Amino acid sequence: MPLIKIRDLHFYRGDRAIFNGVDIDIDRGKVTAIMGPSGTGKTTLLRLIGGQLRPDQGYIEIDGQNVHKLSRSKLYELRKRMGMLFQSGALLTDLNVFDNVAFPLREHTKLPEPLIRDLVLMKLQAVGLRNARKLSPSELSGGMARRVALARAVALDPMMIMYDEPFTGQDPISMGTLVNLIRRINDAMGLTSIVVSHDVAEASQIADEIYLLSGGKVIEKGTPEELKKSSSQWVRQFMDGLPDGPVPFHYPGSEFDVDLLQSEHES
Amino acid sequence: MIGFIRSLGRWGLGTLERLGRGHIFLMHTLAGLPGLFLRPALVIQQLFSLGVLSVLIVLISGLFVGMVLGLQGYNTLVDFGAEESLGVLVSLSLVRELGPVVTALLFAGRAGSALTAEVGLMKSTEQLSGMEMMAVDPVRRVIAPRFLAGFISMPLLAAMFSAIGVIGAFIVGHGLLGVDEGAFWSQMQTKTDWYGDVMNGVIKSIVFGFVVTWIALYEGYDATPTSEGVGRATTRTVVHSAFAILGLDFVLTALMFGDI
Numbered sequence A: 001m002p003l004i005k006i007r008d009l010h011f012y013r014g015d016r017a018i019f020n021g022v023d024i025d026i027d028r029g030k031v032t033a034i035m036g037p038s039g040t041g042k043t044t045l046l047r048l049i050g051g052q053l054r055p056d057q058g059y060i061e062i063d064g065q066n067v068h069k070l071s072r073s074k075l076y077e078l079r080k081r082m083g084m085l086f087q088s089g090a091l092l093t094d095l096n097v098f099d100n101v102a103f104p105l106r107e108h109t110k111l112p113e114p115l116i117r118d119l120v121l122m123k124l125q126a127v128g129l130r131n132a133r134k135l136s137p138s139e140l141s142g143g144m145a146r147r148v149a150l151a152r153a154v155a156l157d158p159m160m161i162m163y164d165e166p167f168t169g170q171d172p173i174s175m176g177t178l179v180n181l182i183r184r185i186n187d188a189m190g191l192t193s194i195v196v197s198h199d200v201a202e203a204s205q206i207a208d209e210i211y212l213l214s215g216g217k218v219i220e221k222g223t224p225e226e227l228k229k230s231s232s233q234w235v236r237q238f239m240d241g242l243p244d245g246p247v248p249f250h251y252p253g254s255e256f257d258v259d260l261l262q263s264e265h266e267s
Numbered sequence B: 001m002i003g004f005i006r007s008l009g010r011w012g013l014g015t016l017e018r019l020g021r022g023h024i025f026l027m028h029t030l031a032g033l034p035g036l037f038l039r040p041a042l043v044i045q046q047l048f049s050l051g052v053l054s055v056l057i058v059l060i061s062g063l064f065v066g067m068v069l070g071l072q073g074y075n076t077l078v079d080f081g082a083e084e085s086l087g088v089l090v091s092l093s094l095v096r097e098l099g100p101v102v103t104a105l106l107f108a109g110r111a112g113s114a115l116t117a118e119v120g121l122m123k124s125t126e127q128l129s130g131m132e133m134m135a136v137d138p139v140r141r142v143i144a145p146r147f148l149a150g151f152i153s154m155p156l157l158a159a160m161f162s163a164i165g166v167i168g169a170f171i172v173g174h175g176l177l178g179v180d181e182g183a184f185w186s187q188m189q190t191k192t193d194w195y196g197d198v199m200n201g202v203i204k205s206i207v208f209g210f211v212v213t214w215i216a217l218y219e220g221y222d223a224t225p226t227s228e229g230v231g232r233a234t235t236r237t238v239v240h241s242a243f244a245i246l247g248l249d250f251v252l253t254a255l256m257f258g259d260i
């Protein structure tokens, strides 16, 4: 049985359908990548899974529980077993690195301070930032901030972890570090990982399974090898990074020559 | 014309909705207060940044307001040969009106705007969302301690304002203008009523503290999560707080002293 089961998911922003009947299975112990162009609703999907947004139709089950039917306290219990890495890192700016990682432990456990210290140091050691523990978030580079956020996300030993665009805006070295970390932490801690991304190369490097989203639907799913072999034009355009194809380069509207001729009479 | 009515309607509905959400937010915040007894450190930290850091501006302003009151009051009273009553005039003005009102305006500018900016920025950098995903309720963890700290700080700051204002008036009245020291203090003591004047001033400052802190926190929590949105929310905090303080001051004064 998959850890997360999404069925017939519909979600609207105003009149616009962000999701229009999406089915996704996230298998236990695997790294699943969810890919699609910017603005397809990848972040929205993570927020739906985390219970911060409600679907307009369909359901999301995590470990057999329907996320949006849970009471508030049950939902909070569930969230303790989910880690999430925001695009920005979302570190608490008034706490230093150590206290950021200690935050979930102090909020949710009654562990004595020496034990918390050991746990935090272990998590920071895993992401290579044990010696950066006194720094404040504003002193960290983007890649370091994400690693701290990762240490914090696994502080409570969750069953799963969601990454929102972990590779965006990273230099090649921190990119490589993050790719390794995500895989290593997933396997070492026996987690289930969901990686949302539009970076084809990195995502296909770590993912066991990939879902391609576009226009509110799952366009294709499969292992990275399967997708590389896919003959669908859409998949080809996305995987090969072609500028024009089924996803047009131009924002839809009138034709260029028509606009040029009409420029005097702009309404 | 129809368009105008329609936009008026939309504006009205929008305002009502915001008011409604503001009250739900307040209920949620109040529900978070009991939990703070277990974690006083959170409140103490906020008492420092809201209260202690506002002390200097409140003391300086209070001193000057008191000195001006001393000068102006003396000039008027001396025409009637009643300059001995300067102490009463000053203490009643400060305790009943200027202490709570001016302190609340200063508090909105100094602490309220900072609260809005802080909470708004926490929202726009996804710190509040991040807490929710860590199963920590941001209203209980972030908002409630700030609310309680603002609520406690305001009356204390207003008391300091009034106290230093009286001292300022005394410096000017006795030191500069030669009002008799004994008359200044004894008239003040006999004519300033503990319940009628002091307590009513305290009630005012508690009400203002409640309202200003609520407005500031809600504006931050409800801000559009962009730098422009946070900027606008900060402005709104100061403007709405000022209106609320002055409007409520009239209502409270009418109820307490108006014999209406």
Ligand SMILES: Nc1ncnc2c1ncn2[C@@H]1O[C@H](COP(=O)(O)OP(=O)(O)O)[C@@H](O)[C@H]1O
Pocket: A013, A018, A037, A038, A039, A040, A041, A042, A043, A044, A045
């Ligand atoms: N708070 C919001 N209000 C209205 N529309 C939003 C909001 N957040 C996101 N959207 C819209 O939803 C769509 C999906 O957003 P998002 O999930 O952030 O996309 P992605 O993460 O795939 O880039 C976008 O087109 C965005 O404009």
Ligand SMILES: [Mg+2]
Pocket: A042, A043, A044, A087, A164, A165
């Ligand atoms: Mg996104």
